[in-house]
Amino acid sequence: MKVSVVGCGYLGAVHAAALASLGHHVTGLDTDAAKVGRLARAEAPFHEPGLPALLRDGTASGRLAFTTDPARLAGARVHFICVGTPQAKAGNGADLGQLRRAVEALRPHLAPGDLVVGKSTVPVGTAEGVEALLAGTGAVLAWNPEFLRQGTAVADSLMPDRLVYGLPEGDGRRAARELLDAVYAPLLERGTPCVATNFATAELIKVAANAFLALKLSFVNAVGELCEQVGADVVELAGALGHDARIGSRYLQAGVGFGGGCLPKDLRSFRAQAQERGVQSLDELLSLVDGINAAARGRAAEAAAAMCGGEVRGRRITVLGAAFKPHTDDTRDSPALDIALQLAAKGALVTVSDPQAAGHAWLAHPQLSFQADAMDALRGAELTMLLTEWPEFTGLDPVAVAAVVDRAAVLDGRNALDAGAWRAAGWAYRGIGQGSGRPVGAARTAA
Structure with missing residues (x-):
């Protein structure tokens, strides 16, 4: 099938390459000529494991091409809209400017019976406007x-948990379903669950899913704050909760909070939608989740100060991590960078290391020093902070690291290190939500 993908950012580039790997002939459109040039040469414009191989295979087979010319999309049966919908500069809602421009660019090249498919995360009601x-x-x-x-x-x-189709009412519903089934035939044949619903439900599913994941993360961080005060261990507590099949263990890892280009903005967009429709309970719940996440970063900065004797000014601190999560070079709303910047603003001498993000993060943050190699970054450190759990960092040898730092003190902001091994190597170790506020067994004040 001939398919087009409008917008070749993170979502669009991956989607285009994946569709080509399923056997379709895919043309990706983007306004950024430099990005299109890189993709056409099978070069991924961002770090994503597995994507370079898909790009090489797709371009070599002739099934995958990229262009800046909308006219080259004519003749495709299915057109996927994969542009960004960032948080608006004024308020928590989504900015749909890229979406409208994409549809306007595509419109002259559509033929009767073509299927336009929105994949971007949008506020409920957007699909009706696109129609x-x-x-x-x-x-x-x-x-x-x-x-x-x-x-x-x-x-x-290529192995999704589910497919969701938001389908139109009336005559076009059956045709849309048949075309989507044809696009995803290899996935459906493998038994991938498919939910067919209306526009409004499909629009809400993504933001509701992300909001729920954010809720789990913020819940365990709030519980971790209590664990700090009473001498409990949030890692053991979360592990026990995870054995309950109704709860599950995923997204129950206490730490410095979530970030990135999706969870925070989707959470706020969902909240804005609740506000607009007067759903006060959801508005208040999501506001609390957002606040807990922001506070987790501040508490990590405070813990760093405590481990430095109450003052970070002039102290050499190494932050391991710049990307918002491992296996990406995306630093949007990164907790690691946020905390590093908070410490630098208080006078700390902060060096940041990241195996993928350091190369471009330094341009935006000149007040921080950057090193791609972790051991170089750790040399002379008085406090080490693990804030992004890259395998390169969690696999560090605490004995070898102790030999290059000035002071063997580590704040494990992701609870990802082997605490016993680091303590055995002579490190002062502190995790998140592991009873740092009061020694285990210390007497409680009588009520």
Whole structure:
């Protein structure tokens, strides 16, 4: 099948390459000529495991091409809209400017019976507006939200947990379903669950899923704050909770909070939608989740100060991590960088290391020093902070690291290190939510 993908950022590039690997002939469109040039040469413009191989295979086979010319999309039966919908500069809602421009660029090249498929994460009601923009083209609209996770996006595309079809009412519903089934035939044949629903439900599924994951993360961080005060261990507590099948262990890792380009902005967009429709309970719940996440970063900075004797000014601190999570070079709303910047603002001499993100993060943050190699970054450190759990960092030898730092003190902001091994190597170790506020067994004040 001939398919087009409009928007070749993180979502679009991965989606285009994945569709080509399923056997379709895919043309990706983007306004950024430099990005299109890199993709056409099978070069991934960002770090994503597995993507370079898909790009090489797709371009070599002739099934995958990229362009800046919308006219080259003519003749495709299915057109996926994969542009960004960032948080608006004024308020928590989504900025749909890129989406509208994408539809306007595509519109002259549509033929009756074509299927336009929205994959971007959008506020409820957006699909109806896009349908109005398509009026007179004879094209049909569907909404097929994406559920990609950075670092595992290729696997998420080729082995998804589920497919969601938001289908139009009336005559176009059957045709849209048949075309989407044809696009995803290899996945459906493997038994991938498929949920077919209306536009509004499909639009809400993605933001509701991300909001729930954010809720789990913020819940365990709030519990971790209590554990700090009473001498409990949030890692052991979360492990016990995870054995309950109703709860599960995923997204129950206490730490310095979540970030990135999706969870925070989707959480706020969902909250804005609740506010607009007067759903006060959801608005208040999501506000609390967002606040807990922001506070986790501040508490980590405070813990760093405590480990430095109450003052970070002039202290040499090494932060391991710049990306918001491992296996990506994305630093958008990164907890690691946020905390590093908080410490630098208080006068700390902060060096940041990251195996993928250091090369471009330094341009935006001149007040921080950057080193790609962790051991170089750790040389002379008075406090080490693990804030992004890259394998390169969690696998460090505490004995070897102790030989290059000035002071063997580590704040494990992801509870990802082997605490016993680091303590045995002579390190002062502190995790998140592991009873640092009061020694285990210390007497409680009588009520």
